[in-house]
Each structure stands twice: as structure tokens, then as C-alpha cells.
Amino acid sequence: MKIYDKTTAQSLLAELKDWIFENDGIEKKFEFKNFNQALAFIVQVGLLAETKNHHPELYNIYNKVSIRLSTHDAKGVTDKDFDLAKAIEKLF
Amino acid sequence: MKIYDKTTAQSLLAELKDWIFENDGIEKKFEFKNFNQALAFIVQVGLLAETKNHHPELYNIYNKVSIRLSTHDAKGVTDKDFDLAKAIEKLF
Numbered sequence: 001m002k003i004y005d006k007t008t009a010q011s012l013l014a015e016l017k018d019w020i021f022e023n024d025g026i027e028k029k030f031e032f033k034n035f036n037q038a039l040a041f042i043v044q045v046g047l048l049a050e051t052k053n054h055h056p057e058l059y060n061i062y063n064k065v066s067i068r069l070s071t072h073d074a075k076g077v078t079d080k081d082f083d084l085a086k087a088i089e090k091l092f
Numbered sequence: 093m094k095i096y097d098k099t100t101a102q103s104l105l106a107e108l109k110d111w112i113f114e115n116d117g118i119e120k121k122f123e124f125k126n127f128n129q130a131l132a133f134i135v136q137v138g139l140l141a142e143t144k145n146h147h148p149e150l151y152n153i154y155n156k157v158s159i160r161l162s163t164h165d166a167k168g169v170t171d172k173d174f175d176l177a178k179a180i181e182k183l184f
């Protein structure tokens with residue numbers, strides 16, 4: 001499994017909106033109109049993650065959802081993370 | 093709205109399982125068999141929170157869910173938090 005270094009990861013992130021490379025993972029903060037919409041997003045991301053068998057780290061407070069992706073087995077960012085990030089972007 | 097100090101909060105928490113008082117909030121770490129069950133729990137807690145119009149801070153990674161409750165308006169722990177904590181315990 002290829003691990004992307006910071007420079008390569010950042011150049012790949014340029015294709016996505018508002019994702020940042022942080023501590024060997026990629027992260028984005030999402031903001032919604034209310035909790036209801038944030039919860040719906042969490043469920044959609046969860047189902048997506050289950051389908052891909054690759055799960056995010058997720059933080060929620062009211063209308064805000066932060067998602068962090070990294071590949072634990074590889075201890076870094078891999079195609080699995082970019083693949084899931086792209087799929088999450090399509091949902092959002 | 094009455095704010096509970098640490099001592100009072102901790103004595104009330106004795107009625108609940110594994111909740112701790114931390115930084116003017118009450119917290120518990122839940123662990124599930126897998127992500128699927130963790131997500132189901134998140135959805136149930138979310139619907140409960142929406143009904144009670146009192147929302148938790150929530151952190152999830154795979155089969156683990158951490159919940160933190162505090163009352164922002166009161167800048168501390170109030171009955172709203174204990175009420176929600178009890179309802180979450182019933183779910184779990």
C-alpha cells in the first residue's frame with residue numbers, strides 16, 4: 001500500500017475542497033444548517049465507510065462535523081483515504 | 093438553570109455507569125462490537141438529542157463512541173445533561 005508524503009498528499013488534496021493534511025491524515029470540517037442535517041451526513045458517511053470497509057475518525061458538535069481519514073495499517077495516507085474523501089465530497 | 097459543581101455531579105454520576113466529570117462536562121466512552129453497531133447507537137443518540145433539543149459532543153472511531161455532555165448556555169453541567177445521560181444509558 002503506497003503511503004503519500006505531505007507534499008504529494010497536498011497536491012492531491014488540491015482537487016478536493018478544504019481538506020488539509022495533518023498528522024499523517026487528511027481532515028475536513030463540514031458545517032451544516034442544523035444538527036438534523038449534520039446527523040444525516042454522518043449516517044451517509046457511515047454507510048459509505050461500511051461499504052468501502054474504511055472508516056473515518058468523526059467528531060460532531062451540533063451543526064459541525066469534522067472528518068479525519070488515515071490508513072491505520074499503513075500508518076499514513078493512502079489511496080483508500082483519497083478514495084473515501086472523494087466519495088464524501090460527492091455526498092456533501 | 094442550576095449548575096452542578098464537581099462534587100455534586102460526581103455523586104449524581106454514581107447512579108450511572110462509567111460516566112466521569114471532566115472540564116465542566118460529563119463524559120462516557122462506549123464500545124461496540126463493530127462500526128455498524130456504533131453507527132446505530134450514534135443515530136439513536138442523535139434522535140434522542142433532537143427530541144430533547146440538547147445535543148452531545150460526539151467522537152467516533154470504528155467501534156468506539158465518546159459522548160460529552162455540557163450545557164453551553166450555563167457553561168457547566170445541568171439537569172439537561174443528566175437527563176440526556178440517563179436516556180442514553182437506557183439506549184445502550
